[in-house]
Amino acid sequence: MSKPIQSSQAAAPVAAYSQAVEAGDLLFVSGQIPLNPKTGELVAQTIELATTQSISNVERILEAAGLSLQHVVKATVFLIDSADYAGMDSTYRSLIPEPFPAREAVFVKGLPKGARVEISVIAHRNR
Numbered sequence: 001m002s003k004p005i006q007s008s009q010a011a012a013p014v015a016a017y018s019q020a021v022e023a024g025d026l027l028f029v030s031g032q033i034p035l036n037p038k039t040g041e042l043v044a045q046t047i048e049l050a051t052t053q054s055i056s057n058v059e060r061i062l063e064a065a066g067l068s069l070q071h072v073v074k075a076t077v078f079l080i081d082s083a084d085y086a087g088m089d090s091t092y093r094s095l096i097p098e099p100f101p102a103r104e105a106v107f108v109k110g111l112p113k114g115a116r117v118e119i120s121v122i123a124h125r126n127r
Contacts, residue, residue, distance in 0.1 A: 001023075002021050002022060002023040003021070003022045003023075004018035004019075004020070004021055004022075005018065005019060005020040005021065005022055005027065005061060005064050005065045006018070006019050006020075006064065007019060007060045007061045007063065007064035008037070009037060009060040009063070009064070010032065010037050010056075010057040010058075010060035010061045010064075011032065011033070011035035011036070011037045011040070011057050012035075012037070012040070013030070014033070014035070014112050014113060015112070017030050018030065019061045019064075020061045020062075020064075020065060022065055025124055025125040025126055026122060026123070026124055026125075027062065027065050027067060027071075027122070027123040027124075027125075028120075028122055029058055029061050029062065029120055029121045029122070029123065030120060031076075031078065031118040031119065031120040032054045032055075032057035032058050032061070032118065032119050032120070033054060033057075033111060033112055033113060033115035033117070033118045034049070034050040034051070034052075034053035034054045034057075034115055034116075034117060035053070035057070035113070035115075036053065037057065037060070042113050042114065042115060044114070044115070044116060046087065047084040047087035047088050047091070047116055047117060048087050048088075048090070048091045050115065050116050050117045051087070051088045051091040051092060051095075051117050051119075052091055052095065054117055054118065054119045055069075055091075055092070055095045055096070055119060058072075058119055058120075058121055062121075062123055065123075067123050067125065069095070069096055069097055070097050070127065071123040071124060071125065071127045072096065072101045072121045072122070072123045072127075073101050073102065073122055073123065073124045073127055074101050074102045074103070074121060074122040075092075075096070075101050075102070075103040075119060075120070075121045075122075076103070076104055076106065076119070076120045076121075077092070077103065077104070077105045077106070077117065077118070077119050078105075078106050078107075078108050078111060078117065078118040078119075079105060079106070079107055079108070079116065079117055080107070080108060080109070080110060080111055080115075080116055080117075081107075081116065082107055084116055084117065085105060088105070088117055089105075101121070
């Protein structure tokens with residue numbers, strides 16, 4: 001049995017998906033691009049600001065499920081430019097608590113709304 005999770009404090013979905021789905025002790029958070037949830041505008045001035053906004057959206061969704069960034073066991077980061085990797089990684093490192101979750105970074109041709117970064121996570125209630 002699975003249950004959708006929604007947070008009005010995170011950016012609204014831009015297509016047909018739930019912000020997250022809870023299945024047992026796992027929470028699967030859909031990819032979050034750096035949309036400001038209050039304005040709906042894309043945060044794109046720098047990769048650091050974009051990464052911060054994407055992680056903030058993830059964090060708000062986790063909170064709606066009674067979890068935090070500490071519960072994240074797996075993260076996937078999508079980037080459109082390999083030159084953004086170092087800035088994303090330093091920002092990620094400053095916001096995600098240790099021990100760091102497993103992670104991969106994938107370089108893609110494009111992301112929704114022209115975003116530079118998108119981050120999805122899997123969280124576990126018992127971490």
